[in-house]
Amino acid sequence: MSAPAVDSIDELVAYDRDGLVPCVVQHWGTGEVLTLAYMNAEALRRTRETGELHLWSRSRGEQWHKGETSGNAQSVRALRVDCDGDALLALVEPAGPACHTGERTCFHRGRLAPAAPYETLPALERTIAQRARERPSGSYTVTLLEDPARIGEKVMEEAEEVTRAAREESDERVDEEAADVLYHLLVLLRSRGRALRDAELVLDGRRA
Numbered sequence: 001m002s003a004p005a006v007d008s009i010d011e012l013v014a015y016d017r018d019g020l021v022p023c024v025v026q027h028w029g030t031g032e033v034l035t036l037a038y039m040n041a042e043a044l045r046r047t048r049e050t051g052e053l054h055l056w057s058r059s060r061g062e063q064w065h066k067g068e069t070s071g072n073a074q075s076v077r078a079l080r081v082d083c084d085g086d087a088l089l090a091l092v093e094p095a096g097p098a099c100h101t102g103e104r105t106c107f108h109r110g111r112l113a114p115a116a117p118y119e120t121l122p123a124l125e126r127t128i129a130q131r132a133r134e135r136p137s138g139s140y141t142v143t144l145l146e147d148p149a150r151i152g153e154k155v156m157e158e159a160e161e162v163t164r165a166a167r168e169e170s171d172e173r174v175d176e177e178a179a180d181v182l183y184h185l186l187v188l189l190r191s192r193g194r195a196l197r198d199a200e201l202v203l204d205g206r207r208a
Contacts, residue, residue: 072096
């Protein structure tokens, strides 16, 4: 049985005795967890009114507009509430690093390798974007970006190879050729100023 509909997210949130609720902040595009912070009712209200993340700073004892001083604001795409109402999930598009240290996420310490599977393609896209900006000498990615026709040829070539591998070769070879397809496709998308998420949005729209 589905939960009954409510008119407002406020009806779902259960604050603790200090009037706070923990808020997990997650990257809308990649799924990466950026930070864990807290909201009170006023922070939630401001977040919903402005579309940018507002929080309550327990250390400073004051309202906190994320990015107010750093410029790294976080646009909120969705707010979700857990089953008990005592935790929030904010899905955001960050304008810059989430951590005060300058790291992309506050969770940059501890066991970082191997990377979780969902981190692989976003990390590869960031690397390709860096190559596109810096154009280092000897980079295969740069060579492709400077020859758009070749990128298309490589995507077709790799697609043919993964098809042949699926028909004739081992599972390991299928995985390797599929990886080649994904890499070259991401380079092709970057050459057109597009990203994997643009295709993902199309797929999401087709689910209806």
